[in-house]
Structures are given as C-alpha cells and as structure tokens.
Amino acid sequence: MPLLNRQLCLESRPEGVPTENNIRMRSSRLRRPSQGQVLLQNLYLSMDPAIRGWMSDKPSYMPPIALGEPVRGSTLGRVVESCHPDFQIGDIAVGLAANAWEDFSLTDGEQLDRIQPDPRFPLSHYLSVFSAVGLTPYFGVLDIGKPKPGATMLISAAAGAVGSLAGQIARIKGCRTVGLVGSDEKCSWIVEELGYDRAINYKRCEDLTSAIAEACPDGVDIYFDNVGGEILDAALLNMNNFGRVVFCGAIAQYNTEDRVAGPYNYWQVLARSLTVRGFLSPEFKDRFGEGIEQMSDWIADGRLVFAEDIVDGLENTVEAFSRLFTGANKGKLLVKVRDASEPAPTMDEIRTAAQAPEHF
C-alpha cells in the first residue's frame, strides 16, 4: 500500500461548533512539488479559534475555506522533498495559516519559515509559544497594552494559549493581573501555577461586573480581550479613565450565525476616554525574532510557564478543535500528527505514492 495523504476536508459550513458532519477525512494521492514548491510532512497542527471563522463565508481578513478543500491552518513539519531554493530535505518549517489539516502539505514557501530548533525546548513550542500564538500576547501586551508597574490588567480566556501568556507577561512588567476563566480548576491553575493575582470563574458569577470590581479594587487599566460579548461589556464598566482595551479576539461570537449584539456598554469608551485597539499578530512579523528571544529567556529562567495540550492523531482533530469552544483545553491546543522520531518517507516511497490512483 503506497503512502496516502489523509486530509480533513470541509464538506459543509458549520452552524455552531464544527463536527465530523462538517469535516470529513479523505485520502488522496500524494502530490510531488513542482518548481518553486516544497512538500512538508506535518508533525503538528495548531488548533486556532480563528479557523472557525474561515469555515464560514462571512467577510474576514482571510478568504473562506472552499467547500471540499482541506481545512486551512498553521502546521509544523519537516521538508521531505523540495524544488525551492530556500528549503532542503530535512528542514523543520512552520507554515502560518497556509498549510492544512493533512499528512502532507504542498506549499510555494511564501508563508513557510524554516526554524532552527533550540534543543532546550520541545519542537512543538515552535508552533505554540514561539509562533504567532505566543507572539500575539507578547506584542499585544507590550506594544498595545503598554503596561506600567502597579497597573491592573484583566484578561479573558486567561487559561488559554494567548491568555495564559498575556497575564504572565503583564506580571513580569509589574502589573497586578486578574484572569477570567470558565472553571474552578482553571482558576486554581492560573493563580497557583501561572502567578495571576486573582481569578474569576465567569460561569459561576451571578454578576460579572461586580465580581470584576471586587477583584480589581483600583479599577482596570488594561483589558486584554480574547472573548468579546458579555464579558467585554462587564469589563468596560470597570475600566479606569484613559484605560486601554487590547482587542485580540472575540471567541464568544465565532460559532454564531445570527447578528451579534452589543457591546451594550460601548458608550463607556467615550465616557472613560478609552483606547480600543484591535490587532493581528502578523502586524509585528518583522519583530518576531525579538519576541522569540525574550520569551525563550523568560521560559529558560522559569519566569514564564507555558502549557501545551497535545491531542494525538490526525483522526482526532475535529474533536480536538471543538475543545476550544467548550473550554476543555488548558494552554495551547495542538494535534500531533506524527512523532518526529519516526523515519521520514524516502524519495522512493514518495515517487511510488505519487503514481498511485487519485482517491482511495
């Protein structure tokens, strides 16, 4: 049996959280690179909430994933064949939002970055803390939040990939940090392991506005918003004058096909002279090296803790992805497609696979 390329393809546009009715596994013939292309064998897939947006056909910053096509995403893999001058067989590379949920991705190299793994860290870190996911809170907190010692920073989805780092970076810069999370277990984790000053389980609050006020007696200077919706409304009512809202994401509305309400308290932006600034991490791409260097030092000297939640097997990807929306993940959610210690396919195996029938 030749090598196959298993691909998770978008069969229908989801209503709500995507299921295996929307995304199906297909096996197709392996394609070899032509001039200027690279064939990557994927080792890890990054589970990012934004992918849910690309499954819809609503306007976004990227085109929708076409029906029938594999689901687009960021992956880390190894080069197994290259017709591109910048990539050699054996290179480890990360493709940002340009590869797909599949065993092998054929790419033109435009969005592919070769990495030089630092042996102090697991390879998976290059698709999490040292990729756009980790650099989002780095630049979001430092460049947009502009933290000052003694300021209070509130963070939503505080136990997730972005949020778990955002709070720690603000703490390193001398802020008091308060995290909003969806379970008591996450509350304990972010306080005891990540060093947050306070945690609020927003699912168990009768009145979230009062709970934030109680946890932030001096008001909120910076709100790092990963969620939008009602949590944003409650945060706005606790902001100090001239505070900053770092608008990073709005996961509360990604699965909604209806019109999204609010924010009801938008008026507070004016009343409190707030600055609200949205951003996408590629804005800072030229400075990613600086961020990786700083985060590596913080991790190596124990000031920054980073957790990865790794699900094994491409076949478990759809279920894994749903965890982002149920809150079942803690830290960065990744799917491991195969272990880097497994031998890569040989050129003979790739040639034979590329001559097999189209579909299986």
Ligand SMILES: NC(=O)c1ccc[n+]([C@@H]2O[C@H](COP(=O)([O-])OP(=O)(O)OC[C@H]3O[C@@H](n4cnc5c(N)ncnc54)[C@H](OP(=O)(O)O)[C@@H]3O)[C@@H](O)[C@H]2O)c1
């Ligand atoms: N701007 C950028 O460039 C950029 C880059 C990467 C990510 N983002 C955004 O950052 C946010 C976090 O992404 P991530 O990758 O770090 O994911 P994540 O936080 O690791 O996972 C998502 C978490 O969001 C929480 N959540 C899910 N649905 C929710 C809802 N309806 N209301 C409140 N909380 C909800 C859940 O935690 P609980 O159990 O605590 O509810 C869940 O664990 C997302 O909005 C994402 O789109 C932006």
